[in-house]
Amino acid sequence: MKEISYRVSKAPKSAIRELFDLATGRSDVISLGIGQPDFKTPELAIQGNINALKKNITMYAPTKGVPELLELIEKKLRNFNKINLNWRENIIVTNGGSQALTLAFASIFNPGDELIISSPNFVSYFYCSLFFGVKVKEVKRNKDFSPDIERIKNSITDKTKAIIINSPNNPTGAALNPKQLKEIVEIIIDNDLYLISDEVYENYLYDELKHTSPASLNGMFERTITVNAMSKLFSATGFRLGYAVASKKIIDLMEKFHQYTVAGTNHAAQYGFIEALKIDPKFFHEILESFDNRRIFVYNRLKEIGFDVIKPLGAFYIMPSTEKFKISGESFSKDIMKKQAVAIVPGSIFGSFSENMIRISYATEMEKLEEAMNRIEKFVNSL
Secondary structure: OOOOOHHHHOOOOOHHHHHHHHHOOOOOOEEOOOOOOOOOOOHHHHHHHHHHHHOOOOOOOOOOOOHHHHHHHHHHHHHOOOOOOOHHHHEEEEOHHHHHHHHHHHHHOOOOOEEEEEEOOOHHHHHHHHHOOOEEEEEEOOOOOOOOHHHHHHHOOOOEEEEEEEOOOOOOOOOOOHHHHHHHHHHHHHOOOEEEEEOOOOOOEOOOOOOOOHHHOOOOHHHEEEEEEOOOOOOOHHHOOEEEEOOHHHHHHHHHHHHHHOOOOOHHHHHHHHHHHOOOOOHHHHHHHHHHHHHHHHHHHHHHHOOEOOOOOEOOEEOOEOHHHOOOHHHHHHHHHHHHOEEOEEHHHHOOOOOOEEEEEOOOOHHHHHHHHHHHHHHHHHO
16 A cells, blocks of 8 residues: 555654553552643633533634634733734634644744754644654753753754744743843844744743743734643633634634634634633632642652752643663653552653653642652652
């Protein structure tokens, strides 16, 4: 038979999903692997979805999204992100943040273009690049996981099309400060590039840090594709709703790709998102405090156990090094699952510079985190 797609064939099955599958149905496993919040989806969002279904809103949705939802997203973007935009031209609702990312790739890249990624970084960036024929230029992060600005500058060629940032970051927990963001923006403008800004963790910032959307900065709206989602703020990963924000020229291209690949986004679920966006943002304050407490607890316990680890500034991940224990992240992940029933993601899936790291998600209840840390300590002591 003729050859199947070599691009898709090169992509391995998601190691994160494999961990999730292994943990499913096992009562003894504590999962520190999957990146989804552990608090309940707000009831108003659930009822919005249910009410839409009861009204028989089950037909195709408008391609770019329900107008009421687009208007509410615009309001949120103006008030929280300080982005000046028009919902009719600059927003498209997507099947999760993942599809917003896919649309970003589909709309700006041609085969052979180059994308600069600070590494380690979110795994999907590497495989979206593969699927669209984009060459990834990995730039090793600084020891504190901040971007190495000079290395980024030196990685630019005449084929460079864009830089992608994810702040706060999955998997490192790093977050850009104003100076770092300013330096990246200057690189974008000076080299006539696009910036893909993945902001799904924008609400998960600690130590009084504040989020800044690059698209809000002078000269950056036309150059920036902002990717975001309902999933993290409202603990609604299964709703599969996200959105992309960009210039009219780019959104028009996204709409074409969207039409001919998925035809639209879950219609009834958009009404759940509508109700969620009407909730006072203060509902998240107590939740963020809970995540901050878990962040500090996990960081301190990992230090006690003997890990070399950077304190995360955002998201709900921490990425310790296993090098001190003379074991790779992949071996650590496999062995601790077998011996202590703790699911942890190996760092190697996040790029070329994190082979001796593991990613831990602390988006689980404190009692389980305490037990997981005890199991990790037992495992480390057995090495």
